[in-house]
Amino acid sequence: MIKGLFEAHLPVSDLEVSISFYKNLGLDMAYRDEETAFFWIEKGMSWLGLWEGKEVQTPYHPSLRHIAFRVEYEFMKQSLNWLKERNIEAVPFGTREKIDPFVRPYQGNASVYFNDPNGNSLEFMCSVPVPNHLRNHASCTLDEWEVLLEDKVQ
Template sequence: MKLGAFSVSLAVKDLQTSKSFYEKLGFEKFGGDMEMNYLIMKNGDSLIGLFQGMFEENILTFNPGWDSSAQEVEGYDDVRAIEKELKSKGIQFAQETDGSKSGPASFVITDPDGNTILVDQHI
């Protein structure tokens, strides 16, 4: 199962303060918009998303079809195929894909310790 690029989406209290902190760790702005209350920051292949006021807890995020530079990769597993395989293994879903046959879609599951996992395909 190819889940794609991995990042951690952090629920932050103050976007500017968090941005400054992660810049000290060598992260640079990769995407997002301060005015929209989120930034995507990158250090090498490491990605973090900083989100102010969008959700309450941190989220593990996977992006099928993308590498760590948000470039499309060949031979990826479509999010709907991943969802189907996980369902066959008895995984419970907090949110399922929209049922479309192709293109962008996402689902949400929760691990045994309550950590939210978002599988979010953009292509």
């Protein structure tokens, strides 16, 4: 029976630059050799492998060069500041123009996106409570979502 995801991999052009970037995200290195580095996402449970090589030239597509890190809801509310403190710029997702964390009620999650130095798409993602009356609501910013939740309580 599947229990979770143990590993994921991304291509990089400069392993040293990438190691520095992922350490800046707070990940601990698990293993390293000349062409690869592995970082614990959850120690002993899941890790991310970075592979230096020409594969980094593969054009971005979410099925090939994307990782979503699970975070807590409270962290999501501070994620833009957290990224900014580390000199990492958030980026809009898809056709969105805003970089703010946003909620997908139909999926029950919130996300904010950013890129690593190699153009790999990274995402912070958390679960959000979705009352029945909001299940079909359109995607909106996390701030807008919190207003919608407060309106129902009052």
